[in-house]
Structures are given as structure tokens and as C-alpha cells.
Amino acid sequence: VIRKTNIQGDIWPGLPKRFQTFLFFRIRKPDQFKTQLKAFVPEITTAETASAWKDAKKREKKLHPKDLMPGNVVPSTGINISFSAAGLAALGKFTFEEAAVKKDKKLSAIFRERQLRGGLFSIGMHQDLVYEGWDDPRDLREAYKPFGEKKERLIDGVILVTSNVERDMVEKVNRVKEHFLKESDVDPDTYILSNDPVVEFPLVRIGTTRPDGKEHFGFKDGISQPNIEGLDDTPKGREPKAVKPGMIFSGYEGDEMGQPDWATDGSFMVIRDLQQLVPEFDKFMEDNAHRAPFAADSPNPKEKLAAYIMGRWKNGTPVDVSPHDDKAGEPEFHAANDFDFQPVDRHDKCPFGAHIRKMRPRGDLNDDHAVIIRRGISYGGDVTPEERAARKSDGKFERGLIFVCYQSDIRNGFNFLTTRWASNNHFPDKKTKYVGEHGPGLDGIVGQRLSHHPPRSLGLPDGNEPSENRIELDNWVIHRGGEYFFSPSIEALREYFTG
Ligand code: N7H
Structure with missing residues (x-):
């Protein structure tokens, strides 16, 4: 049985998002970050909460406008968090050297993914797609590129803040930043952050659903998603058959990656920044x-x-x-x-x-063997008259x-597609x-x-x-970059990540 209380809600059934901020972060002080993360876990929107909101939203649509008062209106702000391999390494939960050196010893399975499938999560999107010649490095946003002499990766993770109301999203983004910067030194007179904060936000991207609900080329999007056994309705007629939950979630039937226990109920998330x-x-x-x-x-x-x-x-x-x-x-x-x-x-x-x-x-x-769930959002304004x-x-x-998009195996999901x-x-x-x-x-x-x-x-x-x-x-x-992430379960965030 899939535990909806343990799954992050953007994976399934999706967060409410007319507006969305992607707060890409870099961890500077891992110990303080862990403390802040532990206190942050109750803020994260689970699959259980997001699906209750979805049902309530359907009921809300049927209400008379005069009954749309606070209390009757469904809260609309969601939060999720995911980590890149660099982020897991910063928290001491992943070692690149170990992943590279140990060949066939019993390894935690994110390492095994490397052994078995080329380890795309571990090498990250830049190495995967630029080194093979797919992405043109000249098109990439700076934050997605390795930096410095050691070719370090800048992005340790991303916090998703979504809402149907722009003002609510902005307010929540400010609260999230405050939360993670709490332990950082701030000059009491100028309020300027020291050079040594707990966490930095090297890239912030904002998505907005267009007024007509279509994406920029003018198409209606988000129509077809895989139905997941045990979560969605059974498909009818010629609709694609339901997929095993293990196609999307780690640790379930259909996931052959053999991940460690803490990865169960998590999913690999791919972000791809695409200019149209x-x-x-x-x-x-x-x-x-x-x-x-x-x-x-x-x-x-x-x-x-x-x-x-x-x-x-x-x-x-x-x-x-x-x-x-x-x-x-x-x-x-x-x-x-x-x-x-x-x-x-x-x-x-x-x-x-x-x-x-x-x-x-x-x-x-x-054989429906490469399947992803899509959760993207448009960015930027409409075409100008000029x-x-x-x-x-x-x-x-x-x-x-x-x-x-989300999948249990990046190689067999986004990369394959x-x-x-x-x-x-x-x-x-x-x-x-x-x-x-x-x-x-x-x-x-x-x-x-x-x-x-x-x-x-x-x-x-x-x-x-x-x-x-x-x-x-x-x-x-134009493919402007992105990164590979893991979106862990609530339990893993509360215990394993912060321990
Ligand atoms: Fe695509 N678009 O909005 O115009 N996509 N997509 N996509 N896409 C789909 O059926 C679009 C991208 C998939 O189940 C629709 O929901 C644009 C990437 C998959 O029948 C439309 C971009 C990848 C499906 C678009 C983009 C995918 C799908 C039809 C980039 C994967 C479902 C609406 C700028 C790596 C197919 C719908 C199915 C459908 C658009 C990118 C995958 C309109 C503009 C990068 C799996």
C-alpha cells in the first residue's frame, strides 16, 4: 500500500500551481542546515494533503460565490524539497569517490544506480548531457554549469513553493528564506547577510501559468499522465494501461534499482529549463x-x-x-x-x-517501460506586438x-525519452x-x-x-540546462537526512 502521508505532493497528485518559485539552494553550513531542515519538515506538502486539497477544490468550484469566504476556501500554497547528488554529499549522505571506486561491493543503491545504469543522478545533468554533446554549453544558464577550478556543482537542491495566488506564493517564499537563513549572521544595523550564511540561493526561477491556461506555443498541456496502480483510477478503453508504482516511486513493485530503505517513497526529479x-x-x-x-x-x-x-x-x-x-x-x-x-x-x-x-x-x-510524470510550468511573458x-x-x-518530471530511474525515464x-x-x-x-x-x-x-x-x-x-x-x-534531483520521503527527511 502506498503511504500518501510519506510522499511529497508534487510527485503525486501535483501541487496547486498557477504560480511557482524554484528556490535553488547551496548548503554552506551543513550542521545548521540539518537543524533547519528538521524544523521545516512539517511545512512540506504531502500527497495526502495535496489530494485532499484537490478534492476540496472540486467541491469549491460548485460553491456559490457568496459562500467563498475564508474557511471555505481551500488553502493553496504548497512546499516540496529535493536534493542533487552534490546536496546529498554536502549532508554526508553520498560520496562521489566511493561511488566511483567501489565496483561490486554492497553499496547503498544510489551508488548502485551508478554501477548498474551509469549513475546519471550521481554525475548530474551537466555531465550527462553536455559531455555527450546533446546540450550546447553556450546555451546554459550560469548556475547550471560547474564552477571554479575544481569544477564544483553549485546547486545542492531546490525548494518548490507553489500557489494559486501570487501574493501567497511571494509571502511563503520570504518565510522559507527566513527560515533557512535564521542561523546565519546578519548585521543587526544594516540587516546585511554575512559572507557566511547557512545556505545561499544562487538561482531563483519563477513559473506562471499563462492567462489562457495554454503553454507558450498555444497548446493545452498536462492532459495525459500515467495512471499509477493503487493511486489513480483504472484506465478505460484504449487509454494506456496503469503503470506499476515502482515506475515512479523508489522501493515499489516495478522499481528494479534496489535502492536503500531510506529511498522508499521518494522519486528522482528532473528539472529542465527550456526556452521557447x-x-x-x-x-x-x-x-x-x-x-x-x-x-x-x-x-x-x-x-x-x-x-x-x-x-x-x-x-x-x-x-x-x-x-x-x-x-x-x-x-x-x-x-x-x-x-x-x-x-x-x-x-x-x-x-x-x-x-x-x-x-x-x-x-x-x-511494453510501457519508460514512463514519467510531468509537473512543469511556463515562465516569461507573452509575445509582444513588436x-x-x-x-x-x-x-x-x-x-x-x-x-x-518524476521517475524511479532517470536513465530509464527522462534520459531515455x-x-x-x-x-x-x-x-x-x-x-x-x-x-x-x-x-x-x-x-x-x-x-x-x-x-x-x-x-x-x-x-x-x-x-x-x-x-x-x-x-x-x-x-x-533552446535547452538552457537543469539538474537531476532526488525528492525524498517525509520520513527520510525527518530522520535519515537530518541525523
Ligand atoms: Fe511534452 N507543449 O506544451 O507544447 N507535451 N512538451 N515533453 N510531453 C505534451 O498530453 C511540450 C517535453 C511529454 O501521454 C503535450 O498532456 C513543450 C519534454 C510526455 O500521450 C504538449 C515542451 C519531455 C507527454 C507538450 C515539452 C516531454 C507530453 C500534450 C518543451 C520529456 C505525454 C498534452 C518546451 C523528456 C504524452 C498532454 C502522452 C505531452 C508540450 C517538453 C514529455 C502540448 C512545449 C522535455 C511524456
Whole structure:
């Protein structure tokens, strides 16, 4: 049985977040930090609390506005905390040298992850993705890069503060900072912090849900998530089958990492800072509208092209369910999840290489073995009239997605999805008979291309076999870095981490 009181609520069922602050921290005084952390544990929003809020929110929506008074209104501010490998090391719970040296001795399993799977958590995102050539170091924000002669990592962890009310979030962020800085020396006259605080916050990122609820390219997001056995409803019809809890949580059936006991009920969290070039995305769709499948018969071919690259129309309707029409007036289609790309040897409807098909291949794979839960949020303001007119992003107004996901194994989750699936022209495989020798193509949203790879392209349906409609894609997402974290259980935070 999954213990909801022991799980952090952002993993499941998600925290309330129209607004979210990511407080990336660096631990300077581990002993004081541990004391502060112990006192902080009751502040952390558990799965139990977050799901009670979710249910109450549904009831609140049915209340008459006159009954929406304090007491009836659901509290809306959530807090979670996660640590990078550098952070665990700072707390004395992880040793890089040991992880590297001991090969087959009985090790705590975060070390074993290194032995078994290349240890992505241990090496961190920078080493994983820059050294292999996926991320361009020139695109990264400074805080995500190693610094100094020893190539130290700056980020030890991240505190998530979320709310549906911006003012409440800001107030909570201030309280969190005060809490962790309490033991730091502050000059009583100037209130200036000494050079030696308990903790520093080298990077703060703020996410905001856009007014229309869509992400910056204009798509409805957050529709499809894996159903977890024992936590979610049983899927119906052609929805993907429920996954074992061990795909997401350490220590459960389906998690083969053999983590130490203290890791149970925790999950690995990946943060990926992704800038979106929105005017460029729109320009591409306009300029290439005639390349949309069966464009001549479409009332809005540029929207159709965007839908085929994503696999859903902007309002959420799956292309697999409705290939030629976004069903604007039929909201029951906008969150549809009841599809599995049949018949899977053809792609007359959803392209094999569409973002959602690459990221959750459903019927294309018999085995649902790489699954993540997504909890991201947009950042930055809307496209300005000047940018729209120029059809080009202005560097002054950056916008994008702070992508967040959870899984029990980073290698088999985020890393697999981006490097083996999104960035691999030939996934899903065995489709060349229909799509041609170049394969399904790159994920137009997050696919990354190494210098020796062919240009970014996507195979689109055109009614022929093999299809000849192959379109070269631009790159509209800049990968600006991020980090790998572990989001521990409440018990581990209270006992193991602070002991
Ligand atoms: Fe994607 N977008 O908002 O436009 N994504 N994503 N993603 N994504 C999905 O079904 C988007 C990214 C997945 O179960 C939808 O909920 C953008 C990364 C997965 O059928 C939309 C970016 C990774 C799914 C977007 C981005 C994933 C999914 C459809 C970056 C993993 C579920 C809405 C800027 C490494 C597939 C929905 C399923 C769906 C968008 C990034 C993964 C609209 C803009 C980096 C697993």
C-alpha cells in the first residue's frame, strides 16, 4: 500500500500551481542546515494533503460565490524539497569517490544506480548531457554549469513553493528564506547577510501559468499522465494501461534499482529549463502551411501542421482521434486520452514522430517501460506586438517551460525519452515501410541533434506508402540546462537526512 502521508505532493497528485518559485539552494553550513531542515519538515506538502486539497477544490468550484469566504476556501500554497547528488554529499549522505571506486561491493543503491545504469543522478545533468554533446554549453544558464577550478556543482537542491495566488506564493517564499537563513549572521544595523550564511540561493526561477491556461506555443498541456496502480483510477478503453508504482516511486513493485530503505517513497526529479522561440514557431507554421497533410482540404493548414508536429490540436484534441478537425465546439474531445495509434504499422492519422507519440508510444510498444510524470510550468511573458510583427523573438523577453518530471530511474525515464526516443530519427522503429528509409524523424519539440546526425526532419502522412512528405524542421526550443534531483520521503527527511 502506498503511504500518501510519506510522499511529497508534487510527485503525486501535483501541487496547486498557477504560480511557482524554484528556490535553488547551496548548503554552506551543513550542521545548521540539518537543524533547519528538521524544523521545516512539517511545512512540506504531502500527497495526502495535496489530494485532499484537490478534492476540496472540486467541491469549491460548485460553491456559490457568496459562500467563498475564508474557511471555505481551500488553502493553496504548497512546499516540496529535493536534493542533487552534490546536496546529498554536502549532508554526508553520498560520496562521489566511493561511488566511483567501489565496483561490486554492497553499496547503498544510489551508488548502485551508478554501477548498474551509469549513475546519471550521481554525475548530474551537466555531465550527462553536455559531455555527450546533446546540450550546447553556450546555451546554459550560469548556475547550471560547474564552477571554479575544481569544477564544483553549485546547486545542492531546490525548494518548490507553489500557489494559486501570487501574493501567497511571494509571502511563503520570504518565510522559507527566513527560515533557512535564521542561523546565519546578519548585521543587526544594516540587516546585511554575512559572507557566511547557512545556505545561499544562487538561482531563483519563477513559473506562471499563462492567462489562457495554454503553454507558450498555444497548446493545452498536462492532459495525459500515467495512471499509477493503487493511486489513480483504472484506465478505460484504449487509454494506456496503469503503470506499476515502482515506475515512479523508489522501493515499489516495478522499481528494479534496489535502492536503500531510506529511498522508499521518494522519486528522482528532473528539472529542465527550456526556452521557447514562439514567433519563430508561428512563422514556420505560416511559411510551411502548404506542407500540412492534405493541406488543400484544410480550412486552417498552419494549425494543422502544428497539430501534426505535436500529435494534439492546440485545444487538446488528439490527431489520432480527429486527424482533420480540432473539434472546437466539442469539449469532450479536448482532454481525450482514449487512443492507441492503431493500426500501428501506418500513420495515416498521428505521425509516428509527433511529440506525444515519441514520448508515450502507446500501441507502438507492447511494453510501457519508460514512463514519467510531468509537473512543469511556463515562465516569461507573452509575445509582444513588436515580436509578433518582426516574427522573431527579442532576447529581452525570454519565455519557455520549466519542465519537471518524476521517475524511479532517470536513465530509464527522462534520459531515455530525450536521447533514445525524441532525438532518434528511427523511433518508433520498424516503420520504414510506411514512412520511408529516414524513419519517423526527430521530435519537433524536444528532439536534440548531434553534429553528425542528419538535419532535423519529420515524416508526415500523405496517403502514400512509403510516404514522400518529409519536412525539414527548425529548432524552436533552446535547452538552457537543469539538474537531476532526488525528492525524498517525509520520513527520510525527518530522520535519515537530518541525523
Ligand atoms: Fe511534452 N507543449 O506544451 O507544447 N507535451 N512538451 N515533453 N510531453 C505534451 O498530453 C511540450 C517535453 C511529454 O501521454 C503535450 O498532456 C513543450 C519534454 C510526455 O500521450 C504538449 C515542451 C519531455 C507527454 C507538450 C515539452 C516531454 C507530453 C500534450 C518543451 C520529456 C505525454 C498534452 C518546451 C523528456 C504524452 C498532454 C502522452 C505531452 C508540450 C517538453 C514529455 C502540448 C512545449 C522535455 C511524456
